[in-house]
Amino acid sequence: MQSSGTGPNGLKPGGGDQGGMGLREAMRTSGAERTFTEEPVPDEVLARVLDDARFAPSGANAQPWTVIVLRDPEIRRGVRELSVLGWREYRAQVKAGLRPFAPGPDGRWHGPGIDLAExxxxxxxxxxxxxxxRAPVLLVLCARLTALAVADVDLDRQSIVGGGSVYPFAQNVLLAARAEGLGGVLTTFLVRREPAAAKLLAIPADHAIAGVIALGYPQRRATRLTRRPVEEFARLDTFDGPAFPGPASRGTTL
Structure with missing residues (x-):
């Protein structure tokens, strides 16, 4: 018989299945960690992270991801140098008051609004x-394009659906890392130099770079994450419908 306080699978909603960190705690404390100690991450820890992350959902269970674990110092430097160029383009747009590489109101990108070369x-x-x-763990996440069911490919706006078969895996990596006491962040600056990165990393033409994940033991962990409350993003029945009340509005706490 199922014990009191457990869900239908016999697990506590906020607790771990084997005494580890609970899913709720991991989701609510996995902020973007960008500063790491110099302590190396053992291979067995990274192996567990990837072993847990592989259970991410994907369209038709295609599992289109490939992870390149970067160890070679020269390759790591190359990835850093290419990422720096993407970061500079991103930051220059922020300084100009723009949302970097964001589509316009019509859903299409109309150019950066700045001189990207400069x-x-x-x-x-x-x-x-x-x-x-110098991140203790550096992963390049690739996606096999021919395995993606891109249902919005012919819509007159920026396509986003293909990422639904890739980025849940990336989030699983970050959650699994959190459960191991690690911190991390996903960046996409390398994508701005994908042709050069593909040559550096021997990535085949039918694959794309989805991002770079840095992991390590955090120097300090964020104790409070700021996120919009449920009432600000959840609506009933239509986009302009009434707000769906979150726990605070219902007088409940987690």
């Missing part, structure tokens, strides 16, 4: 990116 040549100091190659 931006890439202009230093924009950022400790994390400038030292990316």
């Amino acid at each position: 931006a890439a040549a202009t230093p924009q100091p950022m400790t994390f990116i400038d030292s990316l190659d």
Whole structure:
């Protein structure tokens, strides 16, 4: 008989299945960690992270991801140098008051609004990116394009659906890392230099770079994450419908 306080699978909603960190705690404390100690991450820990993350959902269970674990110092430096260029383009748009690479109201991108070549040549100091190659764990996440069911491919707006078969895996990596006492962050700056990165990493033409995940033991962990409350993003029946009340509005706490 199922014990009191457990869900239909016999697990406590906020607790771990084997005495480890609960799913709720992991989700609510997995902020973007960009500063790590110099302590190396053992291979067996990374293996467990990837072993847990592989259970992420994907369209038709295609599991289109490939993870490149970067160890070679020269390759790591190359990834860092290419990522720095993408970061400079991103930061220059932020400084210009723009949302970097964001589509317009019509769902289409109409250009960066800045000189990208000039931006890439202009230093924009950022400790994390400038030292990316020194992250204890550096993973390049690739996606096999021919395995993606891109249902919005012919819509007159920016396509987003294909990522639904890739980024749940990335989030699983971060959650699994959190459960192991690690911190991490997903970045996409390398994508801005995908042709050069693909050559550096021997990525075949039918694959794309989805991002870079840095992991390590955090120097300090965020104790409070700021996120929008449920009432700000959940609506009933239609996009402009009434707010769906979250726990606070119902007088309940987690």
